Amino acid sequence: MASVDSGGSSVSGVLRAGGLLCASLLLLGVCCVDGLEMTTAKVPLLQATNGSTVLLPCTFYSCIGIRNLYFSWHFNDNSTMVKLCDAVIHSEDVEPNVKLWHKRVEFVGSAKNKNISILLWNITFEDEGDYICFGRNPKEKKRNHSAIYTLLVVDQLTEVDNTLTTIIFSIVGTLFVCTVVFMVAKALIVNFMPKKEDKK
Ligand SMILES: *[C@@H]1O[C@H](CO)[C@@H](O)[C@H](O)[C@H]1NC(C)=O
Ligand SMILES: *[C@@H]1O[C@H](CO)[C@@H](O)[C@H](O)[C@H]1NC(C)=O
Ligand SMILES: *[C@@H]1O[C@H](CO)[C@@H](O)[C@H](O)[C@H]1NC(C)=O
Ligand SMILES: *[C@@H]1O[C@H](CO)[C@@H](O)[C@H](O)[C@H]1NC(C)=O
Ligand SMILES: *[C@@H]1O[C@H](CO)[C@@H](O)[C@H](O)[C@H]1NC(C)=O
Numbered sequence: 001m002a003s004v005d006s007g008g009s010s011v012s013g014v015l016r017a018g019g020l021l022c023a024s025l026l027l028l029g030v031c032c033v034d035g036l037e038m039t040t041a042k043v044p045l046l047q048a049t050n051g052s053t054v055l056l057p058c059t060f061y062s063c064i065g066i067r068n069l070y071f072s073w074h075f076n077d078n079s080t081m082v083k084l085c086d087a088v089i090h091s092e093d094v095e096p097n098v099k100l101w102h103k104r105v106e107f108v109g110s111a112k113n114k115n116i117s118i119l120l121w122n123i124t125f126e127d128e129g130d131y132i133c134f135g136r137n138p139k140e141k142k143r144n145h146s147a148i149y150t151l152l153v154v155d156q157l158t159e160v161d162n163t164l165t166t167i168i169f170s171i172v173g174t175l176f177v178c179t180v181v182f183m184v185a186k187a188l189i190v191n192f193m194p195k196k197e198d199k200k
Contacts, residue, residue, distance in 0.1 A: 033151035036062040036069070036137040047152040048123060055108070057117045062140075067091060069137050071116050073105070075136075077132040085118060120151075128153040150152050188195040 048054045060069065071100045072086035087096035090109045098107040104122055107114035116135075120127060134146045 003138055021156045036060060036135055036140060036143070036145045038071075038130070038133050038145045040147045041134060044148060045150045047154055050125060050153055050155055051125065052123060053119055054123055054151060055119055056119055056131050056133075056151070058109070058149070060113050060116060060135050060145075060149060062137055063113060064139055065092075066137050069135060071096075071133070071135045073116075073118055074134065075102075075127075076132060076133045081132070089116075096151045106170065123151070123153055124163040127151060127155050 025142060037060065039059050039061070046054060050084075055189050056073065060066070060071070060072070062069075066089060068090040070086070071089065073084040073085055075082045082102075084102040084105045085098050085100045085107060087098040089096045089157075092111050092114070095111050096107075102108065104120055106119040106121065107116075108119050109117045116133065128151055130150060131149045133149065134144065136144055
């Protein structure tokens with residue numbers, strides 16, 4: 001009757017194994033020799049406002065070249081992988097025929113530029129989470145590769161927060177100026193008093 005709570009962890013386990021594999025190969029300097037690499041932006045995190053349209057970047061690279069490279073984008077929705085789009089890139093000269101599984105997803109990459117980025121239109125708070133760019137090159141024995149891009153959705157309320165911050169800074173600034181003026185005045189008075197006494 002013992003229940004094993006391991007739902008969802010198997011998927012991230014596979015992804016992590018893929019990442020580690022490439023990392024350890026990189027250490028040996030052989031990742032470039034036979035491995036496919038999937039990469040997102042330098043900063044794999046984006047903060048965007050509710051209602052905006054975002055670019056989810058991903059590029060691939062393989063030293064041995066690609067043939068029938070399969071790629072896909074998934075959204076990790078509470079540990080459930082939701083497929084957003086997928087396609088096969090036959091070669092770098094042929095643009096893929098991308099199947100879209102999500103209404104607000106648009107493929108904007110190009111095989112020629114090794115770019116498989118997508119646009120996610122009109123984002124909502126439910127779109128917040130991890131986006132996985134997955135790739136498999138049959139040339140290298142079905143090894144899986146992936147990169148993760150995290151999307152944070154923020155409300156326009158942050159602008160109100162900025163106003164509040166400005167107000168707080170103004171108050172603090174005013175207090176600081178008042179304190180300085182007070183201290184200068186005090187110093188002047190203290191200096192002035194003995195002079196008055198000297199004259200006596
Ligand atoms: C998010 O944006 C949409 C469209 O601009 C708006 O209808 C909705 O109320 C916003 N949600 C929140 C929680 O601000
Ligand atoms: C996400 O998962 C947690 C438990 O794992 C559950 O309590 C929660 O309702 C889920 N949320 C959604 C939106 O499915
Ligand atoms: C995004 O929202 C705009 C305005 O609400 C709408 O015209 C457009 O069709 C939407 N795009 C998608 C892909 O849903
Ligand atoms: C990939 O293509 C998109 C859309 O054309 C572009 O905005 C992005 O800069 C490209 N990324 C790279 C790394 O070239
Ligand atoms: C690669 O991913 C596929 C799912 O797309 C899975 O069926 C397969 O077992 C994975 N292979 C390895 C070696 O992880």
